[in-house]
Amino acid sequence: MKKIILFLTSALVLAMTMLPVFAATTVNTYEQSILDKLAAGVVVGTKTVALSTEELNIAKNFFMMDGVDFTQADATAILDAIDDIAVVIKAAGVTDLTKLTLDDKNEILALAQAATASVASISLTFEYDVATKTVSILSGQSVMVQSDVSTASTVVKNTGMNATVSFWMFSILGLTMVAAVAFAKKNNLLVAKA
Amino acid sequence: MAAILFVPLLFSLVSCVLLYVLLKPTIDLSLSVASMVIAENAPDFDADLDSIFQGKDLIDRSTVPLSEVVIPYVGVHYANLSIQRIDLDVRLYWGDSEKILRYGAGQYIGSFLPGFQKPLLIGGHNLSVFKQLQYITLDDEIVIHTNYGEYVYAVDEIVVKKADDPTFYQLNQEVEQLILYTCYPFRILSSRRYDRFVVYGHRISGPDVK
Numbered sequence: 075m076k077k078i079i080l081f082l083t084s085a086l087v088l089a090m091t092m093l094p095v096f097a098a099t100t101v102n103t104y105e106q107s108i109l110d111k112l113a114a115g116v117v118v119g120t121k122t123v124a125l126s127t128e129e130l131n132i133a134k135n136f137f138m139m140d141g142v143d144f145t146q147a148d149a150t151a152i153l154d155a156i157d158d159i160a161v162v163i164k165a166a167g168v169t170d171l172t173k174l175t176l177d178d179k180n181e182i183l184a185l186a187q188a189a190t191a192s193v194a195s196i197s198l199t200f201e202y203d204v205a206t207k208t209v210s211i212l213s214g215q216s217v218m219v220q221s222d223v224s225t226a227s228t229v230v231k232n233t234g235m236n237a238t239v240s241f242w243m244f245s246i247l248g249l250t251m252v253a254a255v256a257f258a259k260k261n262n263l264l265v266a267k268a
Numbered sequence: 269m270a271a272i273l274f275v276p277l278l279f280s281l282v283s284c285v286l287l288y289v290l291l292k293p294t295i296d297l298s299l300s301v302a303s304m305v306i307a308e309n310a311p312d313f314d315a316d317l318d319s320i321f322q323g324k325d326l327i328d329r330s331t332v333p334l335s336e337v338v339i340p341y342v343g344v345h346y347a348n349l350s351i352q353r354i355d356l357d358v359r360l361y362w363g364d365s366e367k368i369l370r371y372g373a374g375q376y377i378g379s380f381l382p383g384f385q386k387p388l389l390i391g392g393h394n395l396s397v398f399k400q401l402q403y404i405t406l407d408d409e410i411v412i413h414t415n416y417g418e419y420v421y422a423v424d425e426i427v428v429k430k431a432d433d434p435t436f437y438q439l440n441q442e443v444e445q446l447i448l449y450t451c452y453p454f455r456i457l458s459s460r461r462y463d464r465f466v467v468y469g470h471r472i473s474g475p476d477v478k
Binding site: 097098099100127128129131132135138139140208210213216217218219220221222228229230231232233234243244247 | 286289290334335336337338339341342343363364365366369374376377378379380386389391392393394395398431432436437439440449450451452464
């Protein structure tokens, strides 16, 4: 009897400590409603401000990630936040989001952080790095999404090092030094005075 | 008296500024490398250098279920990219930040994994990871080996483009186009700072993700 209890207890502990391995999942209907809303964007004046194709792809990849399976309640929270963010953008009257004021950006950041934290199906945090101007969505310490939101951000990255400017400045400096020494020698400026 | 004090100081300041401008590319590169081993906080290697790539032999399949695919976290090594003829064999990471590109080839996360019948956009540094790319030809095949399938792409086009060229990529197309790029030209001294060497390919084998 003791052996049976011991075996069952061990099996129970083992089952509790086995971490489930989540595989990629399809985008469910609730997540699709978020994608549709992001794609629709917000109308400011006569223009529509919406995420780019690439940014929508990032969102789609996020919804296919391990453990991301939004419920109706999760989607409702995110959709409400998108509506609130749209109000801020409309009130600002800008069609270029990089031209939002600092207060507007902070308000949008706060809305995004609150909405992300309210997702119950998975623990997420929304961060903005001031130094690198990147926004990230994390699950614990793992970065699920990361995007450069600076004005200089590009899809095609800088993948090289160019030292041409340095080379020419070094050359000019070197020539200047040689000229200075030649001038000094010619005018006996380097002769030590007794 | 003031000249004895301020003139040397002025020249020192000007020299420091000049030296900084001259050495900035080298300083940036050195700091970048140093930051991998020196940091204010203890480095989290699990987050920076994690790998889910198993490198196992795979059976040929026409399809693979979505449940077998793991969409990686940003900064994770998820596949290997190789071009056998030009001796190119590099790690492929999900994400293409400056930090990631120091370790290997980086895939833009607004593109898609192999097998999804959608475009892949992958970059790498011209003097390291993608240095051999300069020798690629139209007859070459690019292989991306993942945990769920091996994908082979035939090279369609090799071209030099500006980084902001609107025809560079089209990430909403329903075609699995492979786009590899690196800075051009392949040398440290160049008057052409903003060009990219771009290789376009299409998939010729590998399972569809369903």
